[in-house]
Amino acid sequence: MSLSSTLDGAAPETQLQEPHRPTVGFVSLGCPKNLVDSEVMMGLLHRGGAQLTPKAEDAEILVINTCSFIESAKQESVDTILEMVQHKIGNGGKAKRLIVAGCLVERYRDEIIKNIPEVDAVVGTGELEAILEAAGLNRPAQTEQNSPFAILTTAQIDRHASSVNQHSRPEGNGPQLAHELGAPGPSHLGTRDEAATTSRPEGDAREAAGRFSRESWDGATAALPNYLYSDETPRILTTPRASAYIKIAEGCDHPCSFCIIPQLRGKFRSRPIASIVAEAKSLIAQGVREITLIGQDTTCYGEDLPKQEFPGAPFMTRSHRDMSGVEGAGPATILRRPELADLLDALAPLEGLKWLRFLYAYPNKITTRLLETIAKHDTIAKYLDVPLQHASANVLRRMKRGGSADRFLQIIEKARKIVPNLVLRTSFIVGFPGETEADFEELLAFVQAAQIDWLGVFSYSDEEGAGAFDLDQKVPKRTIESRRRKLMKLQQKISTKARKQWIGRELDILVEGESEETELLWQGRSIDQAPEIDGKVLINDFGPHEVLVPGTFYRAEITESHDYDVVARILE
Numbered sequence: 001m002s003l004s005s006t007l008d009g010a011a012p013e014t015q016l017q018e019p020h021r022p023t024v025g026f027v028s029l030g031c032p033k034n035l036v037d038s039e040v041m042m043g044l045l046h047r048g049g050a051q052l053t054p055k056a057e058d059a060e061i062l063v064i065n066t067c068s069f070i071e072s073a074k075q076e077s078v079d080t081i082l083e084m085v086q087h088k089i090g091n092g093g094k095a096k097r098l099i100v101a102g103c104l105v106e107r108y109r110d111e112i113i114k115n116i117p118e119v120d121a122v123v124g125t126g127e128l129e130a131i132l133e134a135a136g137l138n139r140p141a142q143t144e145q146n147s148p149f150a151i152l153t154t155a156q157i158d159r160h161a162s163s164v165n166q167h168s169r170p171e172g173n174g175p176q177l178a179h180e181l182g183a184p185g186p187s188h189l190g191t192r193d194e195a196a197t198t199s200r201p202e203g204d205a206r207e208a209a210g211r212f213s214r215e216s217w218d219g220a221t222a223a224l225p226n227y228l229y230s231d232e233t234p235r236i237l238t239t240p241r242a243s244a245y246i247k248i249a250e251g252c253d254h255p256c257s258f259c260i261i262p263q264l265r266g267k268f269r270s271r272p273i274a275s276i277v278a279e280a281k282s283l284i285a286q287g288v289r290e291i292t293l294i295g296q297d298t299t300c301y302g303e304d305l306p307k308q309e310f311p312g313a314p315f316m317t318r319s320h321r322d323m324s325g326v327e328g329a330g331p332a333t334i335l336r337r338p339e340l341a342d343l344l345d346a347l348a349p350l351e352g353l354k355w356l357r358f359l360y361a362y363p364n365k366i367t368t369r370l371l372e373t374i375a376k377h378d379t380i381a382k383y384l385d386v387p388l389q390h391a392s393a394n395v396l397r398r399m400k401r402g403g404s405a406d407r408f409l410q411i412i413e414k415a416r417k418i419v420p421n422l423v424l425r426t427s428f429i430v431g432f433p434g435e436t437e438a439d440f441e442e443l444l445a446f447v448q449a450a451q452i453d454w455l456g457v458f459s460y461s462d463e464e465g466a467g468a469f470d471l472d473q474k475v476p477k478r479t480i481e482s483r484r485r486k487l488m489k490l491q492q493k494i495s496t497k498a499r500k501q502w503i504g505r506e507l508d509i510l511v512e513g514e515s516e517e518t519e520l521l522w523q524g525r526s527i528d529q530a531p532e533i534d535g536k537v538l539i540n541d542f543g544p545h546e547v548l549v550p551g552t553f554y555r556a557e558i559t560e561s562h563d564y565d566v567v568a569r570i571l572e
């Protein structure tokens with residue numbers, strides 16, 4: 001009660017003063033997996049009593065969720081931290097607390113604290129709930145009005161688009177909270193989903209072989225992150241309305257020698273189907289119509305989950321017959337671990353869902369059943385994102401991935417046969433140590449033969465801690481860049497030709513809003529284009545509409561094509 005309110009005759013003592021709700025500004029860098037972590041941290045902060053602001057100058061607490069995938073991503077993370085330092089009270093700004101979260105913390109925890117004294121706390125990727133303590137907020141009990149999901153598309157600080165947003169692969173995650181805050185270690189912070197999972201034998205074997213070792217890292221703890229969010233974790237969506245990501249698994253057990261993600265994110269672990277379905281239903285109830293499933297490797301989904309009963313095969317397999325000696329139909333139910341196909345079967349029929357897709361498939365995990373599942377549901381995009389990384393068997397062996405151009409062409413042929421009109425996306429790394437001119441020519445020949453719809457090319461980046469760091473025969477930077485340009489030029493030709501075929505097509509497009517490139521056009525996507533990474537449908541004619549509503553589906557006709565984008569007019 002304030003003195004002035006009593007004198008004014010206003011309601012007395014019983015009137016409680018509204019608690020101060022600190023303003024939080026959030027910057028999320030890196031890939032969609034990091035974005036989901038940001039959305040979870042924003043949800044936790046919001047439920048903890050904070051209000052979010054898109055203006056850095058208005059924020060009392062600033063959070064930067066960083067990426068440390070490759071050198072340029074690390075540099076962007078550091079630059080962004082230094083940019084936000086300018087908004088601290090001591091520098092004439094309003095911010096009282098500056099928190100650094102994410103992958104950079106996993107690798108350089110001590111260095112960040114030591115070299116950037118303005119940073120008040122660090123939060124690793126395996127301890128997202130520690131953001132509350134880092135922000136000086138308590139962890140409140142969940143109330144009715146605190147629904148797990150909220151859509152707040154302006155939650156992130158308004159900045160130029162992240163230059164690393166185009167990763168078609170993951171980056172890392174990691175463990176703990178700032179030492180000075182005395183926060184509990186990562187294992188204290190798991191959610192309901194975590195309890196249901198176990199490790200895979202591959203993960204255990206690779207851990208024993210040192211795959212996940214972080215001991216030499218600056219400030220990293222030996223303990224691997226094991227956090228998984230659940231359908232009950234609050235989350236604030238920052239993606240354009242109608243579209244959302246769901247992270248179905250975390251971590252990775254693969255041995256790829258160029259990648260430090262397993263050290264950053266920990267061993268592979270999946271969320272139970274029921275939790276993902278519950279999250280999808282909540283999102284749909286909030287107006288989401290397009291769901292994109294993500295994880296470091298979505299095709300390993302379920303391999304760590306407990307076995308459960310599924311409807312049996314309609315036909316008796318040879319092994320069933322041999323075991324039982326009985327002829328006829330297969331068993332009514334079978335006990336096995338869930339697979340990605342089961343998850344897709346559970347999600348695809350959800351009422352209100354229009355488009356469903358998954359990203360980041362591992363080539364040798366694309367099963368016939370998975371392809372048949374994509375083919376049989378109308379809501380599932382006929383779209384396969386499979387980062388192949390290279391096509392030369394020699395390079396793939398050194399990358400510790402395996403496979404070859406011939407094997408990949410067989411997989412693609414089979415996928416296109418089972419899923420007619422399948423759209424393919426992939427990414428390659430050029431300049432991996434030991435990549436010869438002949439290896440690169442083989443990659444070019446593969447790309448020419450495979451005619452892939454969407455393709456990203458990364459220049460090899462030497463990362464300390466990755467297996468490839470110690471490999472000899474490093475390729476000079478200039479050669480790497482010239483190979484990257486050459487491959488992109490080839491893909492540009494393939495893409496230009498393919499986009500021409502789109503002219504005259506009528507299709508549904510999801511309108512996103514004004515074009516990022518010009519105010520004169522609007523932009524949207526067809527089901528054949530994943531959010532953020534593929535080409536766009538630019539709209540120059542609204543047809544019968546005065547205005548278009550972002551997040552709405554419209555019927556459109558493609559009228560022009562460019563190298564990667566197409567132009568459309570709205571029909572209805």
Ligand code: SF4
Nearest residue numbers: 252254256259261296
């Ligand atoms: S599959 Fe390979 S490249 Fe992808 S996250 Fe796992 S280790 Fe890294």
